[in-house]
Amino acid sequence: MSNKLATELSEYHRCLQYLLLQLSGWPDNCDGTFSQYCDTSREYTNITAILAKAAPSTLAFMQTYWKDYQGNDESFWEHEFGKHATCISTLDPECYTNYQPTQEVPDFFTRAVSLFQTLPSYDWLAAAGIVPSKTATYTLAAIQAALTAHHGHNVIINCNSNGELDELWYQYNVRGSVQTGTFTPVDPVGSASTCPKTGIKYLPKSGTGTATTTSKTASATSTSTKSTGAASTTPPGVLSGKGYLYVDTSSTTSDGFLISSGAWYRAGGTPATYTANPNSDGTTFSLSSSKGKCAILSDSSLSCGTSVSTASSFAYDGTHLTFQGSAQFYASAVPTGQTQGTIFTSAQAVSLAIAWNSQ
CATH class of the missing domain: 2.80.10 (Trefoil (Acidic Fibroblast Growth Factor, subunit A))
Structure with a gap:
């Protein structure tokens, strides 16, 4: 199984960082395609309450760094879990010993957060002289080189229709379960980066x-x-x-x-x-x-x-x-x-x- 960790850099998803703030992990079929909404019975509608009880430190991190651009974090987290986590086989209830209802929720979000914390993309880019700017532009090769130097493999680098840096996708192969397995970085499969080769804009944080x-x-x-x-x-x-x-x-x-x-x-x-x-x-x-x-x-x-x-x-x-x-x-x-x-x-x-x- 391959697992993607996507870090969206959308102008409207930024909160505390110029990079980030939407992260999600999902399994794909090792060809860029992936299943979604695999178990409607586990499309929970109380993610915040579950995490507050079972993983409060994970919830605290998410409330700062994993934000919904429309201000409805709970709805956004419900979407991420229902769409992606229900398709990860090792999170299926039958894969647990003495399974307790909703046990897989903190497992999914805690692992996604811990993986994200190993990917300081902002620092990696800044170390290469790639920093947010209203006037400067960057090449796809320079951004790729800065990230690959640390991640060890290529990263999918996506831009919006205006040529503005919007997403970074890191891909892994997982040996073992999502909960406790080893995540090994690999080159991406499926769709290529959508950013142009030159003239990429990396805008500073802004908003109302x-x-x-x-x-x-x-x-x-x-x-x-x-x-x-x-x-x-x-x-x-x-x-x-x-x-x-x-x-x-x-x-x-x-x-x-x-x-x-x-x-x-x-x-x-x-x-x-x-x-x-x-x-x-x-x-x-x-x-x-x-x-x-x-x-x-x-x-x-x-x-x-x-x-x-x-x-x-x-x-x-x-x-x-x-x-x-x-x-x-x-x-x-x-x-x-x-x-x-x-x-x-x-x-x-x-x-x-x-x-x-x-x-």
Whole structure:
């Protein structure tokens, strides 16, 4: 069975990020075709209530990132489950031991969300210099190269009739069940990308004043929850494994995040995944991102990349990262728009802290 994960970039589906905000996973027949609405008895009409009880953290993520462009999230989620999830064989009730009604609902949505979180498309494009713009245009080859470099296989890149970037489709083969199986990236089958070879527009987020206000409110709520969750579930000590790094300032919790270069970014998108590796001293750990090892350089700036030969040692106080005993970091200014702010350990105009949120 092949499984698609589609990330729609429609102007009207954007909420907190320039990329995203509609994701869905569905099985196809390994030729681009797929079945739909396979079990009308399981076209549930209470997805929100089911997730609130069985998978509240998944629901919280969806309420921020998996939005309906007309404002009816429940109806949209019902559509995605009824159309696609009912056609995934390992979600059939008979495939469960001691099946409980609606048990497959949190399994489907939680796996779709977890897969999406491994695909920071915005960061991947930004790292290649492909960022939202009202004036710049990009080539299909450049976008494909930026995504393939990280995903390992080609991605279907779709545009609307105006040549505006609209969807990214990532495809996988699944070994085992959707719930616990291994998703292996593969080249796409079926329809080719619909974007033109040149002149592709990648527009910034826009909308009515009401929509923008709602988006900002949702962003503050979501990222605050992430930071608080990390503090409450990860005790002081040595961090290990993968996570995200959020910036806390004196006025705002989770005021942006760190991208893969170690820079502070506040204009939306997906935070980079960092890996914490415990050091042999048993009290500190090193950090790395997709760019490479992370270190505090001779000018006191934080940098992650292939040019870093020796990673710096950090610690964790239960809420924030520390360096040489201090949880205080700095920036010369609060970044705005597409600006990336450099993080320092030496005193600068803006004081900040860096919170860890485990994946």
